[in-house]
Amino acid sequence: MSRPRILLADDHALLLGAFEKLLSGEFDVVGQAADGRALVAAAERLQPDVIVLDIAMPGLNGLEAGRQIKQKQKAARLIFLTMTEDPDLATEAFRIGASGYLLKRSAASELTTAIREVMQGRSYVTPLIANDLIGTLLHPAAAQTPVRTLTPRQREVLQLLAEGHPMKEIANILNISPRTVAFHKYEMMMHLKVKTTAELVQYAVRHHVV
Numbered sequence: 001m002s003r004p005r006i007l008l009a010d011d012h013a014l015l016l017g018a019f020e021k022l023l024s025g026e027f028d029v030v031g032q033a034a035d036g037r038a039l040v041a042a043a044e045r046l047q048p049d050v051i052v053l054d055i056a057m058p059g060l061n062g063l064e065a066g067r068q069i070k071q072k073q074k075a076a077r078l079i080f081l082t083m084t085e086d087p088d089l090a091t092e093a094f095r096i097g098a099s100g101y102l103l104k105r106s107a108a109s110e111l112t113t114a115i116r117e118v119m120q121g122r123s124y125v126t127p128l129i130a131n132d133l134i135g136t137l138l139h140p141a142a143a144q145t146p147v148r149t150l151t152p153r154q155r156e157v158l159q160l161l162a163e164g165h166p167m168k169e170i171a172n173i174l175n176i177s178p179r180t181v182a183f184h185k186y187e188m189m190m191h192l193k194v195k196t197t198a199e200l201v202q203y204a205v206r207h208h209v210v
Contacts (some may be wrong), residue, residue, distance in 0.1 A: 001028070003027055003028045004027050004028070004049040004050055004115060004119050005027070005028050005046070005047075005048045005049045005050070005054075005154070006021060006023055006027045006028065006029045006030065006048060006049070006050050006051075006115065007029075007031045007033070007042055007043060007046055007048035007050070007051045007052070008029060008031070008032045008051075008052050008053075009032070009033040009034070009036075009039040009042075009051065009053040009054060009057065009062070009065070010034070010051070010053070010054045010057070010081075010090055011034050011035060011054065011056070011057050011169070012091050013034070015104075015165070016032045016034070018054065018163060019081075019111070020032070022031055022108055022112070023111070023112065023115070024047060027031055027050075027115060028113075030046050030143055031046050031048070033059050034056045034057075034058075034060045035059040035060065036059050036060025036062060036064060036065035037059045037060045038059075038063070039051070039057070039060075039062075039065045039069075040060070040065050040068050040069055041075060043069045043076065044069075044072060044073070046072070048076070048119060049077060049119065050077045050078075050079060050081045050099075050115050050119065051066075051069065051076060051077065051078050051079070052064065052081050052111070052115075053066065053078065053079070053081070054080070054081060054083075055080060055082040055084050055089060055093070055208065056082065056083070056084065056155060056208070056210070058163060059159075059160070059163075059173070060156060060159065061092060061102050061105055061208075061209060061210065062080060063089070063092055063096060063156055064152065064156060065169060065185070066078045066080075066093070066096050066098065066158070067096045067097075067152065070096060070151075072178070072199065074183035074193070076097075077099040077100075077118045077119070078093070078097060078098045078099055078100070078113075078120060079098070079101070079102065079104045079110065079111075079114050079115065080093045080095075080098055080100065080101045081103075081104060081106075082101075082102075082103065082104060083103065083105075084103075084208060085103060085128070085129055086208065087129055090125070090129055091160075091179060094123070094146070095117070098121060098123075099117075099118035099122075099124070100114040100115075100124040100125070100128065101124075101125050101126070102114055102125055102126045103128050103129065105128070106126045110126060114205070116139055124152045126183070134156050135184040147193060149191070150188060150191065153174070154184050154185060154188050155168060155185065156174060156210065157170060157181055157185060157188070158188060158200070158204050158209055159175070159185040159204065159210055160173060160174075160198065160208050161185065161200065161201065161204070162200075162201045162204035162205060162209060162210040163210055167181045167182060167185075168188070185197075191194060
């Protein structure tokens with residue numbers, strides 16, 4: 001039986017090296033990505049069995065990258081490995097189709113356990129947030145945030161704006177016109193009821209878009 005093929009994504013090179021060393025004895029690590037856009041491209045090219053990814057990544061965060069991957073590759077198994085303990089974000093991860101959610105302060109053995117579990121068609125949640133996640137799932141209304149109602153393109157623009165990219169650069173990255181970027185920015189400001197770019201950036205940070 002062939003070994004599961006793993007794709008790793010994190011914007012910290014040292015962590016990627018550590019994860020590969022941890023996993024290489026039991027699994028085949030077929031690639032690494034340091035940002036969300038590179039991850040989407042690598043997932044399409046390599047067709048891994050499991051993708052281990054962070055939420056906080058430059059250019060395109062892990063949730064948006066995961067959403068794009070699941071749209072094209074329904075069978076892709078996503079395991080989020082992140083610093084973020086917010087149960088709302090964990091809920092969102094499973095809403096887009098995640099199979100697992102771990103914290104970077106979880107025991108190292110949890111990652112291999114999670115991969116084995118998801119390869120068997122099961123889900124895995126670290127015990128460190130399991131109770132909080134259950135509470136959020138039992139009270140879904142409390143987890144609703146306006147950022148969820150933004151379109152995928154608006155969320156992409158919002159992250160790039162919050163990272164400090166000028167509008168012409170955002171237009172080049174997304175292959176759209178600067179006028180379209182400006183339109184998305186205006187629509188988001190109206191929808192989120194903010195009046196300045198600074199408030200828009202603060203919103204993005206507060207809701208873990210960046």
